[in-house]
Amino acid sequence: MTVNPLPRRPPPVSDELLSSWIGRLARANHCSVEELCGYLGLGQGRVPEHAGDLGHVNWARLCPAVQQTRDEIAAMTLPDTTHHPAQCVSSDDFQSCANCSKQTSGLVLRHWRFAWSLTCENCGRPLVARHPADGLSNRLRVRAARGAALLKTAVAAADLRHMQRISHTLCLLQVLELVYSVPLTSRCQLERSIALAAVDVCSARPLLGVAILLRGNEQAFWDLRRAFPQRRRLIEKVRKLSMNLDMRLPRRRRQESSPVDRSARATSPKKTSAQALDAARQAISELGADADRQALLARADAIWKRQSCVSH
Ligand SMILES: [Zn+2]
Numbered sequence: 001m002t003v004n005p006l007p008r009r010p011p012p013v014s015d016e017l018l019s020s021w022i023g024r025l026a027r028a029n030h031c032s033v034e035e036l037c038g039y040l041g042l043g044q045g046r047v048p049e050h051a052g053d054l055g056h057v058n059w060a061r062l063c064p065a066v067q068q069t070r071d072e073i074a075a076m077t078l079p080d081t082t083h084h085p086a087q088c089v090s091s092d093d094f095q096s097c098a099n100c101s102k103q104t105s106g107l108v109l110r111h112w113r114f115a116w117s118l119t120c121e122n123c124g125r126p127l128v129a130r131h132p133a134d135g136l137s138n139r140l141r142v143r144a145a146r147g148a149a150l151l152k153t154a155v156a157a158a159d160l161r162h163m164q165r166i167s168h169t170l171c172l173l174q175v176l177e178l179v180y181s182v183p184l185t186s187r188c189q190l191e192r193s194i195a196l197a198a199v200d201v202c203s204a205r206p207l208l209g210v211a212i213l214l215r216g217n218e219q220a221f222w223d224l225r226r227a228f229p230q231r232r233r234l235i236e237k238v239r240k241l242s243m244n245l246d247m248r249l250p251r252r253r254r255q256e257s258s259p260v261d262r263s264a265r266a267t268s269p270k271k272t273s274a275q276a277l278d279a280a281r282q283a284i285s286e287l288g289a290d291a292d293r294q295a296l297l298a299r300a301d302a303i304w305k306r307q308s309c310v311s312h
Helices: 018-028 033-040 051-056 059-066 070-074 098-103 138-156 160-175 189-204 206-213 218-227 229-248 250-255 259-266 269-287 293-310
Strands: none
Touching (some): 051 070, 138 160, 138 189
16 A cells, blocks of 8 residues: 655644644645545544544554654544543643744644643743733742642652542542542643642641541531532541640631631622622633523532632
């Protein structure tokens, strides 16, 4: 079988994702991605993105047509991490580099899809979330960066125990409604920053971190027991630690009120209404203007509460 090389072959950018390059090849050769996939023997479905998707590829067709070796093409796919307890490789362009995207239209690099990537390895600029957050505190940024580095190390070392701990912490954040599903690769910068910061906290002092977070919140312990019945002994241990903290820090506890009360006291009505407006805008941008009104209100409320908690 003789396969002619494609007439136009823009070379792949360093660390470019296979689907990104196939899309650029299709545009350069004035055909659709579907037509090109058929010609290259990639089938009619989605362009393979993960190493495990390459099982049905017709290499005898693909390699000569694009003038790349099998190993070079396989290196352009994402690693299979479905066995990992926490999902940290996205199948979605949740972030990108504005600079590289501007220089090469349609470009997607592999590492942009990784939960621990905060900086573009091609140009060194910060990666930008689909839904950037205004006014993230420096403290949250630093913690998120530390969490990202810890996550990268855990994945590189295949440290499943550490990743299991990260996964449990993320489940806890979901029960507390601080994040939604798959928060490490969330399009929402605030949600992802909270999740990465939680990776940092849980890696250092997991039980103490949870105890501080839930201090005085008996309802949250009930919710946790219901959500994780197999973990009741561990939850009881954290509850006792939390009660112990209450006894050791009585004055501080009396002085404290709920995060929402504190934010309401410390924030002027003007700033509060601006934050509420921002939350509403973000909810609309995430769910779409046609989304159900109750769903929009619930999402805006959750975003506003989290912004209040994070900024204080
Ligand atoms: Zn870049």
